Amino acid sequence: xxxxxxxxxxxxxxxxxxxxxxxxxxxxxxxxxxxxxxxxxxxxxxxxxxxxxxxxxxxxxxxxxxxxxxxxxxxxxxxxxxxxxxxxxxxxxxxxxxxxxxxxxxxxxxxxxxxxxxxxxxxxxxxxxxxxxxxxxxxxxxxxxxxxxxxxxxxxxxxxx
Amino acid sequence: xxxxxxxxxxxxxxxxxxxxxxxxxxxxxxxxxxxxxxxxxxxxxxxxxxxxxxxxxxxxxxxxxxxxxxxxxxxxxxxxxxxxxxxxxxxxxxxxxxxxxxxxxxxxxxxxxxxxxxxxxxxxxxxxxxxxxxxxxxxxxxxxxxxxxxxxxxxxxxxxxxxxxxxxxxxxxxxxxxxxxxxxxxxxxxxxxxxxxxxxxxxxxxxxxxxxxxxxxxxxxxxxxxxxxxxxxxxxxxxxxxxxxxxxxxxxxxxxxxxxxxxxxxxxxxxxxxxxxxxxxxxxxxxxxxxxxxxxxxxxxxxxxxxxxxxxxxxxxxxxxxxxxxxxxxxxxxxxxxxxxxxxxxxxxxxxxxxxxxxxxxxxxxxxxxxxxxxxxxxxxxxxxxxxxxxxxxxxxxxxxxxxxxxxxxxxxxxxxxxxxxxxxxxxxxxxxxxxxxxxxxxxxxxxxxxxxxxxxxxxxxxxxxxxxxxxxxxxxxxxxxxxxxxxxxxxxxxxxxxxxxxxxxxxxxxxxxxxxxxxxxxxxxxxxxxxxxxxxx
Numbered sequence: 001x002x003x004x005x006x007x008x009x010x011x012x013x014x015x016x017x018x019x020x021x022x023x024x025x026x027x028x029x030x031x032x033x034x035x036x037x038x039x040x041x042x043x044x045x046x047x048x049x050x051x052x053x054x055x056x057x058x059x060x061x062x063x064x065x066x067x068x069x070x071x072x073x074x075x076x077x078x079x080x081x082x083x084x085x086x087x088x089x090x091x092x093x094x095x096x097x098x099x100x101x102x103x104x105x106x107x108x109x110x111x112x113x114x115x116x117x118x119x120x121x122x123x124x125x126x127x128x129x130x131x132x133x134x135x136x137x138x139x140x141x142x143x144x145x146x147x148x149x150x151x152x153x154x155x156x157x158x159x160x161x
Numbered sequence: 162x163x164x165x166x167x168x169x170x171x172x173x174x175x176x177x178x179x180x181x182x183x184x185x186x187x188x189x190x191x192x193x194x195x196x197x198x199x200x201x202x203x204x205x206x207x208x209x210x211x212x213x214x215x216x217x218x219x220x221x222x223x224x225x226x227x228x229x230x231x232x233x234x235x236x237x238x239x240x241x242x243x244x245x246x247x248x249x250x251x252x253x254x255x256x257x258x259x260x261x262x263x264x265x266x267x268x269x270x271x272x273x274x275x276x277x278x279x280x281x282x283x284x285x286x287x288x289x290x291x292x293x294x295x296x297x298x299x300x301x302x303x304x305x306x307x308x309x310x311x312x313x314x315x316x317x318x319x320x321x322x323x324x325x326x327x328x329x330x331x332x333x334x335x336x337x338x339x340x341x342x343x344x345x346x347x348x349x350x351x352x353x354x355x356x357x358x359x360x361x362x363x364x365x366x367x368x369x370x371x372x373x374x375x376x377x378x379x380x381x382x383x384x385x386x387x388x389x390x391x392x393x394x395x396x397x398x399x400x401x402x403x404x405x406x407x408x409x410x411x412x413x414x415x416x417x418x419x420x421x422x423x424x425x426x427x428x429x430x431x432x433x434x435x436x437x438x439x440x441x442x443x444x445x446x447x448x449x450x451x452x453x454x455x456x457x458x459x460x461x462x463x464x465x466x467x468x469x470x471x472x473x474x475x476x477x478x479x480x481x482x483x484x485x486x487x488x489x490x491x492x493x494x495x496x497x498x499x500x501x502x503x504x505x506x507x508x509x510x511x512x513x514x515x516x517x518x519x520x521x522x523x524x525x526x527x528x529x530x531x532x533x534x535x536x537x538x539x540x541x542x543x544x545x546x547x548x549x550x551x552x553x554x555x556x557x558x559x560x561x562x563x564x565x566x567x568x569x570x571x572x573x574x575x576x577x578x579x580x581x582x583x584x585x586x587x588x589x590x591x592x593x594x595x596x597x598x599x600x601x602x603x604x605x606x607x608x609x610x611x612x613x614x615x616x617x618x619x620x621x622x623x624x625x626x627x628x629x630x631x632x633x634x635x636x637x638x639x640x641x642x643x644x645x646x647x648x649x650x651x652x653x654x655x656x657x658x659x660x661x662x663x664x665x666x667x668x669x670x671x672x673x674x675x676x677x678x679x680x681x682x683x684x685x686x687x688x689x690x691x692x693x694x695x696x697x698x699x
Contacts, residue, residue, distance in 0.1 A: 062464035071340045
């Protein structure tokens, strides 16, 4: 089962090392981890996607809370959050494939951000499942590189962590 | 303006530090230079690991953080075992390490080691100081973090240039860490649930761990168990939480514990765990326990609750505070049937204190030793068979039983005893170790001599790594591998080489008189007890 966990941490050196070390040490499986600053420059937000049962999710939450540099930890309800990932996909293609690929990108509401004689680079920001679908649709062509961020998420409505 | 080193010394004086256990080196020279002008006493250890253990023994008795200090590189890495030992047993330490000059960091220069990185899994928190101006705040925070909540070691790594840089000394009055606010008081709703669980229970048992000492809640625990008549078992870290001879105390539980203590847990319908981690050594089969037993888990560290055992009622907070809160609710006194049955079973236990054909009976010996020592004595047990003999047979009255419980670090007892004695000069302190563990710490005899530390040392000598030998006998078809200590020195002669008086005994007939001689000796003394190599730990 996937859990999305939002963590507010002090924005200072060594915090990410502590947190990633914690996961390795305690054997927690992390699907993705995204870090960035927040509205407060002293605080960073880490969004985690954790794979595991409720026991694992509880342990992750508790161990994170135990860290001195962790200010807040919230396990987010999958139904009540907006989730986004960003992906860049570079596809190698022949001239006659270009039209098909552009069609797929249009339907998926992605964007062509770079083009050369032999390649196209597609950008898309969406739910992780949609990103998976885009990659799947492009896979019959020659995908040469994928760069994908971890999931970030915020609660819907007025709720905040 | 003062230097970083002067600021560190001033901060340590402000914290009321009496002793620093340490070992100098190039990258802490600015700090050592300023230390000579301070009232703080420096204890020169003979290996950095023991600096940490001595600070640990000091902290556990003084109930405030122990301070240790080493140089960068190997000095710092040698300290790691002691940090890990303190971390596992929740002992408050503030450890200072020197570091190479900050502009050289990351270049693998001479004696550079990423110690904050290496020690990260074994410290409650750590700092790599970049600016001298941050030192006063960081040191204040370090003492706060080490000593509050669930105590633990905090590491401060200080590049040598930061020690010589100048700063305007300013120390904030209070510590403000928004991510660190330990819970002290138990949640009122949970306290009510605990009360109901106690009132509904027929066969309640308390399992107490080292957390009770961190909370200084021994008195409250005794009041609690006496006022409602609940039997108590302890983990190894919890030994002495109530006097071991107390009628309600059933002994240590677990793999090496008393059968009656384990029986009490299995038969109970309510298990109240206080300040214990419920590790694998303490509770062999967590699944069996939780099946028929409701579990109340009281701990200041919420991450310990539910980690190893499913918990029915979690209560986060300080053990002393929570015991008071529960007592205020006036729980019903439990029937005497359950406690009487356990007490009767305890009476039936036959203690194996018979003399041996060859060598001394270590169980009888440690029992006799602890009974002969003053009530408030501090007993430091090492790791190995000697630890099991001590844990099962040492009588703790108003004193303390110190050992490396979680980490099981050999070579803990003598340095811990040194620290304990410096923390409580008026109390009798004894270290009991084996001949294996003795050889991991015998260099500290020099520290003892240099500082006239009056500790009594007992070495159980069987020429074997006895506990490993037992594992090999039970699980590896008696194939003894690398457990023979042939080549070991004459231990009494080693002591004599340091000018330490001592003697060897090989029969229980001499035990009483030898103990009296040791305790009557003013100053350090070493007693070697010859033990048969097949003497079992249980």
